Amino acid sequence: MLFKSMICFIALGSAVIAGPAAAQQPFDESRYPAFAGQWQNTGRLGVFDQTKPPGRGQEAPLTPEYQAIFEANLAEVAKGGFGDDPVYNCIPEGMPRATTLVLPMEIVVTRNTTYVLMEYLSMLRRIYTDGRDFPTDEDPSWMGYSIGKWVDPDASGRYTALEVETRNLKNPRTFDPSGLPVHKDGETIVKERFYLDKDNPNILHDEITVYDHALTRPWTVLKNMKREPKPIWVESICGEGNVHVNIGGQHYMLNGDGELMPAMKDQPPPDLKHFNQTKK
Amino acid sequence: MRLSLQPTCVLAGLVLVAATGAASAHHSFAMFDMEHPIEISGTVKEFKFVSPHTLLILQVKGDDGVVKDWTLEGGAPGILVREGMTAKSLKPGDEIKATINPLHSGAEGGSYQPLAIKFKDGTPVTQPK
Numbered sequence: 001m002l003f004k005s006m007i008c009f010i011a012l013g014s015a016v017i018a019g020p021a022a023a024q025q026p027f028d029e030s031r032y033p034a035f036a037g038q039w040q041n042t043g044r045l046g047v048f049d050q051t052k053p054p055g056r057g058q059e060a061p062l063t064p065e066y067q068a069i070f071e072a073n074l075a076e077v078a079k080g081g082f083g084d085d086p087v088y089n090c091i092p093e094g095m096p097r098a099t100t101l102v103l104p105m106e107i108v109v110t111r112n113t114t115y116v117l118m119e120y121l122s123m124l125r126r127i128y129t130d131g132r133d134f135p136t137d138e139d140p141s142w143m144g145y146s147i148g149k150w151v152d153p154d155a156s157g158r159y160t161a162l163e164v165e166t167r168n169l170k171n172p173r174t175f176d177p178s179g180l181p182v183h184k185d186g187e188t189i190v191k192e193r194f195y196l197d198k199d200n201p202n203i204l205h206d207e208i209t210v211y212d213h214a215l216t217r218p219w220t221v222l223k224n225m226k227r228e229p230k231p232i233w234v235e236s237i238c239g240e241g242n243v244h245v246n247i248g249g250q251h252y253m254l255n256g257d258g259e260l261m262p263a264m265k266d267q268p269p270p271d272l273k274h275f276n277q278t279k280k
Numbered sequence: 281m282r283l284s285l286q287p288t289c290v291l292a293g294l295v296l297v298a299a300t301g302a303a304s305a306h307h308s309f310a311m312f313d314m315e316h317p318i319e320i321s322g323t324v325k326e327f328k329f330v331s332p333h334t335l336l337i338l339q340v341k342g343d344d345g346v347v348k349d350w351t352l353e354g355g356a357p358g359i360l361v362r363e364g365m366t367a368k369s370l371k372p373g374d375e376i377k378a379t380i381n382p383l384h385s386g387a388e389g390g391s392y393q394p395l396a397i398k399f400k401d402g403t404p405v406t407q408p409k
Binding site (some may be wrong): 077078079080081082083085088090102103104119120121177178179232234235236237238240241242243251253254255256257261262263264265266267 | 308310311312325326328330331332333334335337349351353356357358359361362383384385386387388389
């Protein structure tokens with residue numbers, strides 16, 4: 001009886017130990033495309049569509065309402081202001097603007113999550129590939145919530161692409177530094193497909209389609225990146241030396257001594273009503 | 281010394297405009313007058329190799345003989361490093377001349393590009409890659 005109980009206990013214990021282990025197959029890196037490494041933008045910098053000039057040249061399919069918002073922004077920029085671009089004030093670019101890839105990024109593929117580590121502003125993307133669904137109670141964030149799916153189109157056992165959907169994005173955001181607007185409702189959805197070039201495995205493509213209520217139709221662009229054989233990484237902490245400040249809706253610049261300078265011609269100084277301005 | 285840009289400097293201006301994309305990839309550089317670059321000469325007071333953009337503090341003697349600090353904003357350290365520039369490329373006391381884009385406001389500030397900076401003897405601070 002004692003012997004049978006021991007066998008039963010050992011078997012049960014083995015099952016408990018083996019259960020999770022059996023459910024987790026060994027992570028076979030060779031099944032995944034060689035995304036590891038440093039990737040650099042090969043296209044035009046500072047624009048969402050790398051193939052087109054900035055500003056109006058992007059030919060973004062904006063609704064009339066958002067075209068007007070964009071034009072007002074451009075008028076502000078023409079006077080020397082920042083317009084609607086929030087990044088000058090150290091707000092992260094967020095998605096999909098982060099894909100403009102000002103500085104290189106690194107992709108790290110793990111069993112359940114693929115990480116995209118961006119040098120610029122130290123932005124981090126987590127792309128969950130464990131089969132989960134989008135959360136219903138999570139606060140929005142600038143990088144959003146990303147769910148990915150590895151694609152094996154010919155069932156060969158080797159994945160050829162990673163499809164990603166990103167939602168739950170926080171505002172303010174713009175498509176690029178020119179102030180190209182996304183909708184204020186924060187309901188942007190970004191769908192991506194990462195894949196290596198079929199002729200050159202050191203070229204990475206990211207086909208991006210943005211669904212946003214500021215647009216009359218989904219906007220699709222193709223980003224191209226090259227693998228850097230001898231990568232270097234440089235820390236990018238925006239608060240370290242940012243000299244641009246917004247006070248009362250006015251943009252000013254700090255000089256080397258931290259003193260305020262006007263950025264635009266005939267710009268008024270800040271309102272000092274909360275300071276005791278009694279003359280010494 | 282602050283000089284208006286002469287026609288001979290058009291090439292430098294073109295280099296400046298071409299390189300502006302990298303500098304303005306972070307944010308708009310609209311506060312700087314990209315249409316009317318100027319040449320300035322001065323002594324490096326401080327070269328801040330900081331994010332999001334590097335800062336070059338240059339002591340510039342005006343036409344009235346008064347020396348003022350100019351604050352020049354350049355590319356991100358990550359961009360400059362990959363263009364061959366480091367935190368040690370410029371040090372206090374270096375005498376340089378540069379083609380810059382001044383602030384629209386007329387204050388002593390502007391933007392700089394590494395390729396548009398030369399030491400007093402004409403040696404470029406960095407070479408194009």
